[in-house]
Amino acid sequence: MTGPRVRAAAERLFARHGYAAVSMRQIAAEVGIGAGALYHYTPDKQALLRDMMRSHLDDLLSAWAQADPGGEAVARLDAFARFHIRFHLDRPDAVFIAYMELRSLEPETFAEIEALRKQYEAVPEAILLDGLQSGVMQVTDVKLGSMALIAMLTGVNTWYRDGGRLDRAAVEDVYARMALGMVGVQTVAV
Amino acid sequence: MTGPRVRAAAERLFARHGYAAVSMRQIAAEVGIGAGALYHYTPDKQALLRDMMRSHLDDLLSAWAQADPGGEAVARLDAFARFHIRFHLDRPDAVFIAYMELRSLEPETFAEIEALRKQYEAVPEAILLDGLQSGVMQVTDVKLGSMALIAMLTGVNTWYRDGGRLDRAAVEDVYARMALGMVGVQTVAV
DNA sequence: AATTAAACCGAACGACCGTTCAATTCCAAG
């Protein structure tokens, strides 16, 4: 029971202040135990970061595997854009950490996490390649298109707040349309 | 002469390891002086961060003021996309810090930096609004379009490396085309 | 009620933190 609370506290604090700026004593205080007791739940501070990054990316990949509708490229890109926004808005802390703390990882852990990230980047690449080959999309470069798409979608996390001018569904709509336009698919005005 | 070297070393180290993870002694070692001597060039560590953020955003705003071609919305958006990529690829460290270390700023400094960032976000907003009103662009939401555009363009910094598959000019071309497509402007295939 | 293993405390370790400051070195102006 304490284990998950330790991980949750670490995630919240790492996201808020950064890995290097958070002390084990702060994490322990958040959980309500002494700093020494943390070491029943993690071998060290680095493992806390490693495990939360790994499980975040594992979750991401398996969630898409389940959400992927397959089929035609345009519909699939639409689904991907909406999935990406939804998944990322649901876990802003984990997303922030996965982006910002890559540099806090030791080399071999970094390589492992990087491989998972590349695996995810392959998802829009495959969709764009399909759309290009079937002639429904016009994109100059599949790799760059994928990177641009992911950056655009992940960017939602930097400004979206619940209770703002637009709700999640509206944001999904707007972004899905821009994502399609980006690769040359024109949609009807809304 | 030492002053600029201190700022340069701090910028490089902050970008590489993060503000919190870099010690004054590391900065001093990089410059080749003792840690105490740093305090002839900055009142404290926080001022190093504040000054580099402020001057980065000042540079960004005045560089665009000079690069802005004005005139018609489509050409102006094309110019903005190319300008943004070029400016950001030229100073990857400063860009990284400006994005990642907002949370390391004290509240009043944060507010000041945030205001400069908002000023820059107003640039694509104005272009999109013009394009929308003159009927050459179709974008569902000007604010979201601006955020998506900036996120997409800034994303280049996360993967671009000199000597890679595409040079800067080619990247500019691809991204300018995607930026226009995103807001409903179709361009000829390349 | 006795046993046991896990959970936890709290003090301690050596290392490093940002910052200060008296003392020293450096170097250009007179």
Place this chain on the structure above:
DNA sequence: CTTGGAATTGAACGGTCGTTCGGTTTAATT
């Protein structure tokens, strides 16, 4: 050659860091 101010050193300050560990509490099982 002297002088004066800027540049720099290096030790020291009080604190905090991640981690360890002997001892104590807790709670479930026999």
